[in-house]
Amino acid sequence: MRPTQTLLGGGGAAPIGKHQHFLGGWGNFGGMKQKGVISYGIAPNRQNPLAGAAHDALFNTWRRFSAQVFYWAPPMIAGYYIINWAVDRNHYLNSKQGRAEFGGEE
Incomplete structure (x- = not known):
């Protein structure tokens, strides 16, 4: 059966x-056993796990930075100038000349 x-x-x-x-x-x-599957290996004492790591890190970092810089740099520069203008304007409005010019408006 x-x-x-x-x-x-x-x-x-x-x-x-x-x-x-x-x-x-x-x-x-x-x-069934598979045929035609080939695997290669290397002895652990023959491996260099950090081979080219510093070189690759440097150029990979530059590649990624240059690809993204135009997305975050313009808003950051614009924000810096807006904050700088606001701080200067605040210092002027709280100075003697600013109070004399705009003191009666508020």
Whole structure:
């Protein structure tokens, strides 16, 4: 007697592969070995994890800064000049000359 799909899948309907081989549940795939998969490695004592980090950080920082500077620099410059004008105007209005000129308006 052949087991049903439910019994093979442990409750789920797991497909039977090309060669009538049960694929298994999650984390327990029992399929055929894969061919043509190549992986390369290097010994830990041959690795240099910080190779080129300072050079890449410098140029990556410049690239990102130059791409974003026109978005935040103009509002910051405009804000600086507006605040500077407001502070100067406040100092003038609270000075002797400012009170003499605009003192009776408030």
